[in-house]
Amino acid sequence: MGVVCGGAAVALGLSPVVALAGAALAAVVRVLAGDSPAALTGAVLAPVLAVASFAEAGGELVRAAIALAAAGWTVTELARPPDASPSPLVAVLPAAIAAILDPSFAALVAIAGARAIIPQGFPRAKESRGPHPANDQLPSVAPSWPRSRWVLAVPAAGILVIVLAVLAGTAWPALGVRWFGAAAHPVSLAGLAGLAGATLGPLTAVAGLAGLAALARPRYGEVALAAVIAGAILADLRAGAFGPVSIGLAALLSGLAIGRLAAMIRIPSGQAIAGATIGVLVVVPPAWVAVAHRSPAAHIGQASR
Numbered sequence: 405m406g407v408v409c410g411g412a413a414v415a416l417g418l419s420p421v422v423a424l425a426g427a428a429l430a431a432v433v434r435v436l437a438g439d440s441p442a443a444l445t446g447a448v449l450a451p452v453l454a455v456a457s458f459a460e461a462g463g464e465l466v467r468a469a470i471a472l473a474a475a476g477w478t479v480t481e482l483a484r485p486p487d488a489s490p491s492p493l494v495a496v497l498p499a500a501i502a503a504i505l506d507p508s509f510a511a512l513v514a515i516a517g518a519r520a521i522i523p524q525g526f527p528r529a530k531e532s533r534g535p536h537p538a539n540d541q542l543p544s545v546a547p548s549w550p551r552s553r554w555v556l557a558v559p560a561a562g563i564l565v566i567v568l569a570v571l572a573g574t575a576w577p578a579l580g581v582r583w584f585g586a587a588a589h590p591v592s593l594a595g596l597a598g599l600a601g602a603t604l605g606p607l608t609a610v611a612g613l614a615g616l617a618a619l620a621r622p623r624y625g626e627v628a629l630a631a632v633i634a635g636a637i638l639a640d641l642r643a644g645a646f647g648p649v650s651i652g653l654a655a656l657l658s659g660l661a662i663g664r665l666a667a668m669i670r671i672p673s674g675q676a677i678a679g680a681t682i683g684v685l686v687v688v689p690p691a692w693v694a695v696a697h698r699s700p701a702a703h704i705g706q707a708s709r
Contacts, residue, residue, distance in 0.1 A: 428476025
């Protein structure tokens, strides 16, 4: 999907860096939804929808694409069983990169640090069967990485990052302009909802809202993704615009929603067909608008870059 998204980005006049975000979105859907045909369909459609929505919305995407890729890496690692992670640094490092690039991801460092201290996560009953058996079962062995005292500094640093993000968005405008990338133009929650609907379109907006149901499980991956979504909403409320990070997250939630809806069909081939059909209905509108409004001169200039 990274290769597909890179080719689609170049064809639509976007930076090929968008391919990193597309691959990350596919990985997140895959690790959260499982390996059923319905889930794999969602993993394919989420990055394609993200690229089409990026092209329709326009704007500078390099910084947001790298931040989304790093955040997707973190969420993917947090969603894995503890015994499958060689070191907590695998999740902490991309979380720090994402938080540095965009304050929407400020909470990821603290959550990755919490995972390093409490690898098994939140108490829950063990499930033997379900739509995501690989993720639902509690680990049978201890984590392979040794824990030491230094890991206590990671959640502390994460809390500091959250505090700095709050200050930058409210009482420290000089830091806010540099970190958020623009001056504050606050908007109400209702106003942001209207901007989101206008940017995403009705189908993607509804699919994104439906995808929030996939975050109801109290696991590190879902908690991290929910924190990222909350951070993106707060950043958009400050900016007064529906930014590229939120567009990518909406595509991710749409992929999860499509996978869950298609999974209601018990026949595997029917899941793939239903997921692909729903996905086409969601992807075609932004892709059509992006192709129709793309300027050939702008495309040539960006391709040469």
